[in-house]
Amino acid sequence: MKILIVDDTNTDRLLLKMYLLKLGHQVVEAVDGEQAIIQYIKDANELDLILMDVQMPELGGFEAVNKIRSIQESRNLEWVPIIFLSASAEADDIEEGIRAGGDDYLIKPIHQKVLSAKMLAMQRIADMRHRLILANNVLEAQASTDHLTGILNRRALETVLDREVARSKRFASSFSFALFDLDHFKRVNDEHGHDAGDYVLAEVVKRVSEGLRSDDALGRVGGEEFGVLIVNCVGKTAKEACERYRQLISEKPFYYNDIEMNITISVGCVTFNVKEDSRESIYKKADVCLYEAKRLGRNQVVYKESS
Numbered sequence: 001m002k003i004l005i006v007d008d009t010n011t012d013r014l015l016l017k018m019y020l021l022k023l024g025h026q027v028v029e030a031v032d033g034e035q036a037i038i039q040y041i042k043d044a045n046e047l048d049l050i051l052m053d054v055q056m057p058e059l060g061g062f063e064a065v066n067k068i069r070s071i072q073e074s075r076n077l078e079w080v081p082i083i084f085l086s087a088s089a090e091a092d093d094i095e096e097g098i099r100a101g102g103d104d105y106l107i108k109p110i111h112q113k114v115l116s117a118k119m120l121a122m123q124r125i126a127d128m129r130h131r132l133i134l135a136n137n138v139l140e141a142q143a144s145t146d147h148l149t150g151i152l153n154r155r156a157l158e159t160v161l162d163r164e165v166a167r168s169k170r171f172a173s174s175f176s177f178a179l180f181d182l183d184h185f186k187r188v189n190d191e192h193g194h195d196a197g198d199y200v201l202a203e204v205v206k207r208v209s210e211g212l213r214s215d216d217a218l219g220r221v222g223g224e225e226f227g228v229l230i231v232n233c234v235g236k237t238a239k240e241a242c243e244r245y246r247q248l249i250s251e252k253p254f255y256y257n258d259i260e261m262n263i264t265i266s267v268g269c270v271t272f273n274v275k276e277d278s279r280e281s282i283y284k285k286a287d288v289c290l291y292e293a294k295r296l297g298r299n300q301v302v303y304k305e306s307s
């Protein structure tokens with residue numbers, strides 16, 4: 001485990017450090033409450049345990065832990081178990097420590113056997129926490145991914161759009177947003193089956209992805225409808241980017257088993273107006289352009305400066 005020891009008494013801190021090193025743990029040190037807070041902010045994602053002395057000058061252990069817990073909450077940092085170390089065995093002190101945000105309390109001087117037994121228990125908690133963090137990462141990735149194509153799903157694309165809208169408003173910069181939809185896709189399913197349709201959807205994503213720049217984001221917003229956030233790109237250049245996506249789909253046929261299919265897309269694109277647009281308004285405007293592209297005969301791009 002990576003353990004933060006907080007103690008203003010050098011001998012206590014060094015003795016504890018030597019013992020923990022002997023048990024195979026990694027140790028970082030802080031000599032007072034303030035340093036402990038700084039160290040926690042720096043290492044929150046790596047720390048497995050904090051051992052906190054209670055009686056320290058300036059910022060005492062209880063106050064330091066109180067602050068650590070509120071920083072953890074407000075900055076959404078990792079929870080780390082905290083054990084207080086104190087010469088006082090008073091029930092009131094133990095109660096105050098746990099209320100301040102500590103998870104356990106050891107009375108000094110700490111018997112080596114008690115310490116090593118506690119470390120064993122903490123190791124189990126640390127292992128469980130790591131497993132939970134890993135499982136959570138997997139779940140988060142799954143919750144933001146479209147299963148069929150592997151790109152962002154609608155919810156995740158909206159989150160990316162929200163971030164870009166906020167960035168644009170802060171820096172008075174702009175971006176463009178495109179919605180595209182496969183033309184007469186129902187026919188693919190009807191004539192060649194759902195598997196062929198699924199293949200086409202995945203292949204469309206592959207081809208359009210080739211035309212994206214690294215900061216752009218592509219997401220599947222509906223059955224056969226996709227959204228593209230085109231960053232730092234407005235006007236003629238945005239329209240050209242959409243033309244590129246359109247051509248990547250129409251320029252060569254799709255093959256599924258021995259079936260040849262000619263696929264096209266219609267694209268609606270708008271540029272974000274910093275003064276008046278929101279995520280919802282730009283989405284609606286792109287949708288109106290897409291509808292226009294369909295109405296004009298499909299396989300084309302309709303681009304409008306947002307006004």
Ligand SMILES: Nc1nc2c(ncn2[C@@H]2O[C@H](COP(=O)(O)OP(=O)(O)OP(=O)(O)O)[C@@H](O)[C@H]2O)c(=O)[nH]1
Nearest residue numbers: 181182183184185186187189194195197198223224
């Ligand atoms: N294979 C497959 N088909 C899907 C999926 N999601 C939606 N679809 C199909 O997409 C088709 C959409 O049909 P429509 O909304 O009529 O649109 P369209 O045929 O593309 O016609 P236009 O958009 O007007 O050009 C329907 O047949 C849906 O079943 C999917 O995940 N896989």
